Amino acid sequence: MQNKLSISNLDFFYGKAQALYEISLEIPERQVMAFIGPSGCGKSTFLRTLNRMNDTIPGIRVEGDVLIDGKNIYESGTDVVALRRKVGMVFQKSNPFPKTIFENVAYGIRINRIHKDKTDLEMRVEKALYDAALWDEVKDRLHTSAFGLSGGQQQRLCIARALAVQPEVILMDEPASALDPIATQKIEELVVELKKRYTIVIVTHNMQQAARVSDKTAFFMLGKLVEVNPTQKMFTSPDEKLTEDYITGRFG
Amino acid sequence: MADNESIHRRRKxxxxxxxxxxxxxxxxxxxxxxxxxxxxxxxxxxxxxxxxLIDTPKPVGEGGGIGNAILGSFLMTALACLIGLPIGIGAGVYLAEFGDNWFAKTVRFLADTLIGIPSIIVGIFIYTLVVLPMGRQSGLAGGLALAIIMIPIVARTTEEMIRLVPHSMREGALALGAPQWRVTLDIVMPAASTGIATGAMLAIARISGETAPLLFTALNSRFYNYFMDQPMASLTVQIFNYATGPFDVEHKMAWAATLILVGLILLINILVRYLTRRKF
Amino acid sequence: MEHRIIDQQLDLLRDKLLLLGGATENALHRAMRSLTERDSKLAREVLEEDKIIDRMEVEIDRFSIEILALQQPAAHDLRFVISVAKITPILERIADHAGSIADAALILNDHPEIKKLVDLPFMAQTAAEMLKTALDAFTTEDSAISREVILRDHKIDEAYKRVFNELLQIMIDDPTTTTASAYLLFVAKHLERIGDYVKDICELNVYLTEAAFIKHSRES
Structure with a gap:
């Protein structure tokens, strides 16, 4: 199994405050890697260093290397726009654009000029919606507002939007934390389906969710990576006492 | 033990x-x-x-109307919008999206001050800057004066409305590889459009009611006038003239013109609300 | 460390298992006594009490499933519940073997006694000690002791071979003892099986404490 992302000695600072310490982690291709840990442990911050989403926050500083396919994304001269196209992101709160369902998915295709013509664009939108398991539910109302969808559908629309630009890695920041159990289950099924073609990194507060969908799990605490192991090992016999205490609910 | 019952009753x-x-x-x-x-x-x-509604003003006793005043008001407001809305909205976008520096802070402060300045001062300003060099009052000067009143209002409401657009929406677009300017143009502006339109409408309503700056700049006219470089009648100045006249029939006409003005503002309100109703 | 709801339940589960373990030890002990002391009344008691053990097994099964469903244990907690759930039927089967020994005792007690039952008391004592030590090691989560108990099983196996050969010889020497000898052979086989079951319990304790699977490995 090849490693898609390779992070070494990553430090992260908000101004003077250090949020991540010496993180080194290999993320294998076409697998699901879950990040777990108590609130404020840095798992979301770390996730956002992987597509340089943190760049939009003033006063941050990153040290160390994040290699994607062997190329350091923090090298000067990195095309952040191209990076974000390659590394898609789905957020905690579904954030559809104030546009139609179709235009939401088409947006990324349009700005990146991926499509050849109108027919190609329509096909790509349909494919993305289909891959996000949303097509059947929206095919008759593509040109209505995205805000008319349910919370779970909106989140799958955001996934479709991310898929439409043909990323290789998908980062998910607690994608189901605001959804009901049925909608959550659909997202989880989708994650498992998508890993056949994409490398997925998912941050979750829900440990059962991490257990259900991920191949490997990384446990963070106080800005440090405590343990990373195959998920079944992590949840049956973790190496670290700290991990054991966290996943058995002794703190956090 | 304090009497819980009485405390409760007092609170209620x-x-x-x-x-x-x-x-x-x-x-x-x-x-x-x-x-x-x-x-x-x-x-x-x-x-x-x-x-x-269609007559021009006539000497007392011969009837007369406010047709030219309605047209004048319309032309000058349209000119004000043409100048004021793009500049105001553009400035608002700048303040909201990039306004984290000393320059923006200064602009913001000045805009707030400008909103508070009595409109007659804007009138004098345009009088000095436009009317004197041109040698006469004109619709152009009136429209410019109204535009200047409009800009800070539109800028500040636009800024506030854009700030209300959730950060998560911008992140969604950035994460797709959109550059900052496209995020603003494609995502933030449409999301804030209803709010921006409301701000614009408020500004239009405000300038439609302005009299003082027009007295200096557009003056008045007894005739239909389609040329912006000529003095121009307006509803508000016409109302002022009728209301300050000595005859009762003039007072009646002032009331009628007022009713028309209020009706027009109401119409603008309804129209803008209809046009910017939530489509998404 | 915070107090967790699951802790209470795990403690209760452990108590239930230990009660079952105690009842099983008791059944084995009394079944052997009914044989050595030729006490048919005691044998019937053992058979009667097997029903209680069956009920205890069902109760532990039910409770284990409840904890899995409602508390969703992970890591050590999960291994504990799984171990208990797997040890329970093993204990029940040991008790069944004890019952079978009591059955044999009922028949043997109608026949003349054969040569102090050869090595059977030794086998029984070894099995009983192994069972007790295995359960103690499970309670204290001491896998070293469990590994040691596993090694003791060969003593029973060797004794079984000796008893087998000896009883065969007795049958050949005196064909009138064939029925009694055959039943004694059954008893020996039951005891040999109990030894294997105790080994399984020990392996589960190694899994619980070390998260290591040693069953079917060279170690066992």
Whole structure:
């Protein structure tokens, strides 16, 4: 199994405050890697260093290397726009654009000029919606507002939007934390389906969710990576006492 | 042990008292508005006729109307919008999206000050800057004066509305590889469009009611005038003229013109609300 | 460390298992006594009490499933519940073997006694000690002791071979003892099986404490 992302000695600072310490982690291709840990442990911050989403926050500083396919994304001269196209992101709160369902998915295709013509664009939108398991539910109302969808559908629309630009890695920041159990289950099924073609990194507060969908799990605490192991090992016999205490609910 | 029962009763009493007080204030505000509107309607309705709406002013006793004033107001407001809306919205976008520096802070402060300045001062400013060099009052000068009043209002409301767009929406677009300017243009502006339109509408309503700056700049005219470089009539100045005239029939016409003005502002309100209703 | 709801339940589960373990030890002990002391009344008691053990097994099964469903244990907690759930039927089967020994005792007690039952008391004592030590090691989560108990099983296996050969010889020497000898052979086989079951319990304790699977490995 090849490693898609390779992070070494990553430090992260908000101004003077250090949020991540010496993180080194290999993320294998076409697998699901879950990040777990108590609130404020840095798992979301770390996730956002992987597509340089943190760049939009003033006063941050990153040290160390994040290699994607062997190329350091923090090298000067990195095309952040191209990076974000390659590394898609789905957020905690579904954030559809104030546009139609179709235009939401088409947006990324349009700005990146991926499509050849109108027919190609329509096909790509349909494919993305289909891959996000949303097509059947929206095919008759593509040109209505995205805000008319349910919370779970909106989140799958955001996934479709991310898929439409043909990323290789998908980062998910607690994608189901605001959804009901049925909608959550659909997202989880989708994650498992998508890993056949994409490398997925998912941050979750829900440990059962991490257990259900991920191949490997990384446990963070106080800005440090405590343990990373195959998920079944992590949840049956973790190496670290700290991990054991966290996943058995002794703190956090 | 304090008597819980009596404390509870007192709290309930105070609570209902406060509710009643705020209700009273609300009723007061509404009643004043209704009195004004109904007074204008009662006073003005009798003088309104088609003739009144299309005629130009005539000497007392020969009838006369406000047709040219409506046209003048329309032309000058349109000019003000043409200049004021793009500049105001553009400035608002800058303040909201990139406004984290000393320059933006200064602009913001100046805009707030400008909003508070009496409009007559804007009139004098344009008088000095445009009317004197041109050698005469004109619709152009009037429109410019209105635009200057409009810009800070539009800029500040636009800024506030854009700031209300959730950060998560911008992140969604950035994460797709959109550059900052496209995020602003494609995502943030449409999301804030209803709010920006409301701000623009408020500004239009505000300048439609302005009299003082027009007195210096556009002056007035007794004729239909389609040329912006000529003095131009406006509803508000016409109302001022009728209202300050010595004859009762003029006063009646002032009321009628007022009713038309209020009606037009109401129409703009409804129109903008219709056009910017939530499509998404 | 915070107090967790699951802790209470795990403690209760452990108590239930230990009660079952105690009842099983008792059944084995009394079944052997009914044989050595030729006490048919005691044998019937053992058979009667097997029903109680069956009920205890069902109760532990039910409770284990409840904890899995409602508390969703992870890591050590999960291994504990799984171990208990797997040890329970093993204990029940040991008790069944004890019952079978009591059955044999009922028949043997109608026949003349054969040569002090050869090595059977030794086998029984070894099995009983192994069972007790295995359960103690499970309670204290001491896998070293469990590994040691596993090694003791060969003593029973060797004794079984000796008893087998000896009883065969007795049958050949005196064909009138064939029925009694055959039943004694059954008893020996039951005891040999109990030894294997105790080994399984020990392996589960190694899984619980070390998260290591040693069953079917060279170690066992």
């Amino acid at each position: 009493l105070v609570s209902s008292l406060m509710t009643a007080l705020t209700l009273l204030c609300a009723v007061f505000a509404i009643v004043i508005l209704l009195i004004i509107l109904s007074y204008i309607a009662v006073q003005g309705l009798s003088s309104i006729s088609l003739q009144f």
